[in-house]
Amino acid sequence: MKIVDARVIVTCPGRNLVTLKIETDEGIYGIGDATLNGRELAVVAYLEEHVAPALIGRDPSSIEDIWQFFYRGAYWRRGPVTMSAIGAVDMALWDIMGKAAGMPLYKLLGGKSRERVMVYGHATGHDIEGCLEEVARHVEQGYRAVRVQCGIPGIASTYGVAKKAGERYEPADSSLPSENVWSTSKYLNHVPKLFQAVRERFGDDLHVLHDVHHRLTPIEAARLGKEVEPYHLFWLEDCVPAENQSAFRMIRQHTTTPLAVGEVFNSIHDCRELIESQSIDYIRATLTHAGGITHVRRIAALAELYHVRTGFHGPTDLSPVCMGAALHFDTWVPNFGIQEHMPHSEETEAVFPHAYRFEDGHFTPGEVPGHGVDIDEAMAAKYPYKRASLPVNRLEDGTLWHW
Template sequence: MRIAEARVVVTCPDRNFVTLKLVTDDGLTGVGDATLNGRELAVAAYLNEHVLPVLIGRDAARIEDTWQFLYRGAYWRRGPVTMTAIAAVDTALWDIKGKAAGLPVYQLLGGRCRDGVTVYGHANAETVDDVLAEVGRYVDMGYRAVRVQTGIPGLASTYGVSGDKMFYEPADAALPSENVWSTPAYLNHVPTVFERVRAEFGPGLALLHDVHHRLTPIEAARLGRSLEPYALTWMEDPVPAELQEGFRLIRRHTTTPIAVGEVFNSIWDCQQLISEQLIDYVRTTVVHAGGISHLRRIFDLAALYHVRSGSHGATDLSPVCMAAALHVDLSIPNFGLQEYMRHTPATDAVFPHSYRFADGYLHPGEEPGLGVDIDEDLAAQYPYRPAQLPVNRLVDGTMHNW
C-alpha cells in the first residue's frame, strides 16, 4: 500500500482552507487539514515544495516512521508552518489506515472512552442583554457548555464579538485591520457580565471565557480571582505563553481553571505547563500540533498530571480537522471539552462528513477512516481569497497582543 498521488487543495467556501489528499496504489484515499489562518499559502507551498515529493512511493501504513521522517528529517523543525504540514500528512495516513482496516479511526486508537464528545459553543454580543439572549439560544440548541464574549464599553470592537453570531471569522480583510484595546476597561467589565450570566442560567451550565493573550500575569490573576464566584470551567489564554513561569504567579492568586495551547505546535511547547500543573486544560489541536499521532502524545503526557484536553475548534479548522479531533476526543481518558464553531453550509458542502451534533455532544460516526472527504470539483468553484487576522493597539497607539 504505497502512496501513489499527493495533492494540495486550496479553497475558500466562505473562508480559506488548505487540504492534503493522498491516494494509494490500491485506490484508498486519505485527507488531512493543513489550514493556518492568515498564512494558508505558506503551508501549501511547504507541502508542495518540500513534502509531497518525498511522499510518493512511501508505505502508507508506516504512519509513525513517516512522522519521524518529516520531523527529524527537517533540520529547521517545529514552528506552525512545518507542524501544520506534518499534521496534514499524519491525519491523511490515519484516514487511510482506518479505511484499510474497515474501522473508524477511534477504534484504532483504543476504542471509545465515552458515548459522545461534549462541545461548547460561542455566545457573543455587544451588550450584556444581547449576550444573555445568545447564551439562551445555545442552551435551547442543547449545548451544555458556552463560551461568553461581550463588547467592552468604550471600545469600537472587541475580540470574539461578531455581527455573524454562528459563523464568526476574525480574518476579515486582505490586509490586517486594527483594533483598539483597554485592559482597565476590560477588567472592570468582564466580572459584571458573568455575574448576570450565572444569575440567569444557574450553576449547571459550564461557562468559559477567552482572554486571548491580552493580560500580564498579575492582571490575569486579578481577573481569575474576580471570576471565582461564577465558577468558570476555564479562563482561556490569559497571557502569552512564551514566558511560561508567569503562569506560576497566576496560580498563586486564583483557583479559576486555566486553559491554554491553541497556538502550540509540539509537546515541548507545553511540557513545563503540564508537568508543573500550571494549567488545567491543554488546547492543542490536530492541525497545528503535528497530527493525530503527536496530539495523542501531548494528551498522554497531560493525563499524568491531571490536565485535560480542551482542543481548539474554531472555523479556521476545516471539517477534516474537526472529524480527526472527535476520534481523538472519543478515545482519550482525560478528555475535557471540545470547541465547536459550526461551519457555513458552503463549507459543509465542500467537506461532506459523517459527524453530527445531538444533545450537546458531537459524534464522529462509524464510517471507516475519519468519515470526512473533500469534494474537489466543488472546492474548485471557490478560489483562494486573501484574508488576514487583525492586529491590536492600546488606546495610546502601542502595539499589543491580538
C-alpha cells in the first residue's frame, strides 16, 4: 500500500476546522484533525507546502518512521503549528491502518481498558444562580462531571461564560482580537462562593471542575486551591502559565486540590518535569496539538509511572475527528482520568458523521474500523473559512495579561 494523495480541507460549520485526508492506492483513506484555533491557515500552509508533498509514495503503515521523519527531519522542531500538522498526519495514518486491519482504533492500540469513557460538560452563567441552572441542565442530560464557570461582579466579561444562557461558549467570534478586562482580586474573592453554592445544591457526588485559564501567579493559585479544598474539586485546571514548570511545586506545597494542565502543550518536553515531580494530577495534551496518537501515547506512558492520569482537552475548537480518535485512545489508555466534551453544532455533526455515542455521562467510541469519523466533503464545501480570532486580556490598568 502506498500514499497517493494528501489534501487539506477547511470548513467552517460554526467555527473553522481543518482536516487532512490521506488517500492510498488501495482506495483506503484516513483523516486527521489539524485545527489550531485562531491560527488555522498557518497549519494549512505548513501541511500543503511542507508535509503533503513528502507523504506521496510512502507506506502508510510506517507510522513511527513517518512521525520521526516530520519531527526529527524538521530543524525547527515542536511548536503548535508543526505539531498540529504532524498530529493530523499521525491520526490519519492510524485511521488507515485500522481500516486496513478491519479493526476499531482502540483494538489496534491494545484493546479496551474500560467499557465506557466518562466525560465532563461545561456549565456557565453570568452569575452563580445562572450557572447552577446550567449545572442542573447537564445533570438532567446524564453528566456525572461538570466544569463550572460564572461571571465575576465588576468584570464585564469572563472566560468560559456564554453570552446567553444555554448557548455554547464560543470565544473566537471576531475577525480581529477583542479585548477583555481582568481583575485577579475580584475573581479570587468571588469564585469560591460558586463552588459552595454548587455543593449546597447538588451534594457531594457530582464531579466539579474549574478552569482558571492561566490567570494567576503561583502563590495566588495556591491560595485558591487551599480555599476550595472544602468543596473537593475533581480538578483545578491551568491555574498558572506552565512555561515555568517548577511553579507547580509551590502550588502543590499549599493545597491538596488536584491540578490539571496541558491543553496548550505540544510535546512531552512541555510536561516532563511536571509529571516526574508529581506536581500535577491530570495531563490535558490533545492528540491534534501534541503530535498525534504516536506522541501522546508516550506522554501517557510517562504519566502512568507517576500516578498522573489523562484528561484530554476536547471542546469545539477541535473537530469530531479528534474527538473520535481521543475516545478510542481513552478506551485503551490504562491511566485514563476523564475526557472533556462540548457538543458540536448540528452543522458540524453533519459534516463529520461519526460512530461515537453519548449515554448517561459517558461515551463509547463505536466499533467502526479506524477512528470511526468521516468527512462529507460536499457538505464541508458549503461552509467556507471565516477569519476568527481569540480575545486578548488586560488588567484594569491596561496591562496585557494572560487570556
